[in-house]
Amino acid sequence: MSTEIDVISAVLENKDINPALAQNLDECFVTHGDMWESVKRYYKIYGTTPSPDKLRSKHPEFRESDVSGPTQYYVDQLKSGYLNNTLGNLLIGGIHDLKGSAPSEVLARMQKEMTGLARLTNSVKDLNITDYENAGRYYDDLRSLTEEMGGTPGIRTGFKALDAAYPTGLAPGHLIVLIGWPGRGKSWISEYLMCQAWMQGHRPMIISLEMSPEDMRNRIYTLMGSGIFRMSDFQKGMVNTDDFRSWGKKTLTDKPEFIIVSNEGVGEVTPDIIQAKIDQYKPSIVVADYHQLLTDNGRSKQPTERNMNISRELKRLALSNNIPVIDITAATMDDISDTKGPPMLSQVAWSKAIEYDADMAMAIHHHQDTNLVECVERKNRHGPSFAFYLEADFGRGTLKETYGTADGS
């Protein structure tokens, strides 16, 4: 059985495609490239790998091999085998070429091909932008993915303004930062985004370090119900359980998992621990709620250093797992802080790290004594600046997008 089939089988068996995606393995698939493309495409659309039967429905010739190790093992085997064959062919070709070409020409040709092969010996991704054929293939793939995803290559947010101004959607590898003063709607908005992702068939995971998982579940059910439930009823257990079960059966059955991870307020949670949870649940999008309650992998003592490290480590999580990560962060309050409006980037102590790491940063501010939530762009690497308001009913889980101002003008 070929090592290409071993990798595909391991990816399907372990439901773990990231070691293969992270290594730029495409050129190593010589005989089963079409199957590998199908697996990647399925993962990009549905956020999980297909079952062997699902893959067989498209490629009847697929027969999974008996794999028992981690995906990384089979990825290494495939890379090693491919390098071995290609390098051997290159050397034999070089000897043959020497008979008819000048040594300097042969050397130049071999150097060029060896440089290409060197890509497979490290995990740094190289891109030669003069290779327009490669770029064309990338755009073809991206266009096809965009069409299959309903208009964006990433997860749509459900906010018209955001979907227009952030045309990639919440795309793999992106770090999205939601900034706000404490208690001004950051978590609620992130939960709304997760519900949108879930409704599109993705598998969200929320790392909740502030709220108990049950409280967060109440809010998410309220949001999913879009007006059917009252948050306060869930909090008091005042729900008709027959009606609730009926709703749950209709709404939640045969849908992707929606995972809430909580430390119940005790124990340190680091990006390494989040990685372990990503390995366990294979989410297609992750929310870290929230930044200040995380500990960096190096357990730095200085708050600014710790928070800058966390920002960088969350970005790495997004890139290495090929998923979007949403980082919720509270602005840094001092006596001069004007908390009547959304915080500016300069009001976050580690704003430089956000400027470097975030693909998009948005300030969120629920104006007190109103139902208005202001959402303002603070950084957008993939589109224009934007601002919009939400008329939100937190108790009912409904909202409406508007473009007026807090004072009604």
Place this chain on the structure above:
Amino acid sequence: MGVLTYYEKLYTQKYGKKPVVNRYREKWGAADVVDSVDYLNAKALLDYYFTLDGNHKNSLPFFLQNFDKLAVARDARLEDDRRTRELLEKTKELVETEGVNVDGD
């Protein structure tokens, strides 16, 4: 109305009681504020100061020692409000250009 009197008025409006102000000592600080930003701006800064809810509890000494930082924070807020109003217009246009119904329906 002098700066100190205006301060007392705003404090009384917000907290429902008159503040304890050592006028003999604070008049020098108030004069410095007026010298630095002029009388009307000093009053405008006091208006802004009383919209904030920090640990300072709107004390007069804090204002006199930090009026320059408050002016910077107020100007940043005003600039950000202006930017947001501009972005709301642009975003509405963007959404309309993208062919999306902006009424939330």
